[in-house]
Amino acid sequence: MFGKFTNGASALLTRSTVPLLQNAGFTPKQYWTGAILNHASRKKFGAQSGSRLPAVLSAGPALCAPQPVMEQQTRNTFVLKRRTPPNLYKKNQKPDKLRGRHFVYELVENRTVIKKPNLEVILTAFVEGIGAKGEVVSLKPNVAYNQLLLPGLAVYKTPENLAKYATEKDEAEKEIHSSAYAQRTVNKLESLILAVVMNKDQPWVIEPWHIRTALRKAGYYVPTEAIELPVTPITGPDLLKQNKEFIVTITINGLEKARVRCRIHHWSTEPSNRLPYVFEHWKQDAEPLFGGA
Secondary structure, three states: OEEEEEOOEEEEEOOOHHHHHHHOOOOHHHHHOOHHHHHHHOOOHHHHHOOHHHHHHHHOOOOEOOOOOOOOOOOOOEEEEEOOOOOOOOOOOOOOOOOHHHHOEEEEEEOOOOOOOOEEEEEOOOEOOOEOOOOEEEEOHHHHHHHHHOOOOEEEOOHHHHHHHHHOOOHHHHHHOOOOOHHHHHHHHHOOEEEEEEEOOOOEEOOHHHHHHHHHHOOOOOOHHHEEOOOOOOEEOOHHHOOOEEEEEEEEOOOEEEEEEEEEEEEOOOHHHOOOOOOOHHHOOOOEOOOOO
């Protein structure tokens, strides 16, 4: 089998097709150079060879049309400078012919790698971790476009939009959220299972400072006055309360409230009196300390 690509089409020639081409008045070279394509497109092949065109095309593989190629423009900008500038010429004078050295360029600036400035937008609704309705925020272009502008949570900062949303600020919306990160803090605290470690040998009553210490060990700093314990006092030591769960309410900025799940764990300073270690105890199911908890 012989093959050659001509004029953007794929032309294949088999040994059985050569005699038919010669009888039709075409040589293999003309077949390769696209003569059949040209004559078929101009409807001259049938006039020269009569009804032998179907026999030629059926004897060998058909000519395949090229696959369409999608061309897409790319926004690439490069600032170049000639290493050797050309000579100046007088007015109405023919410029000198450029030499090879005049086509050597140096890269001055590649604007495709320059960091784009932040984009300022006006929020049309409260967005967790970003801001409240009517606020002007400055974000990276891809974040502002994909997460705010496309979903309709923000508009571009223009004088018209500033005047429009300055008068449409919803005061009730601002009161619901004390800050842009308050709801995120609530979500983090409510996803936490807090281990409250209490003494196994000495009597105790759980107080807010016990919860504050447990939160500090978990990486959260909460003032004592923001912690609200259950109404029923929790006393011990009591091994029946081991790994039992109760709820503590934490107030954030005096407005948002988070319900934190706490579990009691007994600990002894004497190694021989310690309870067996439970691997990843927070993943195990726990019973409520109080019936309605």
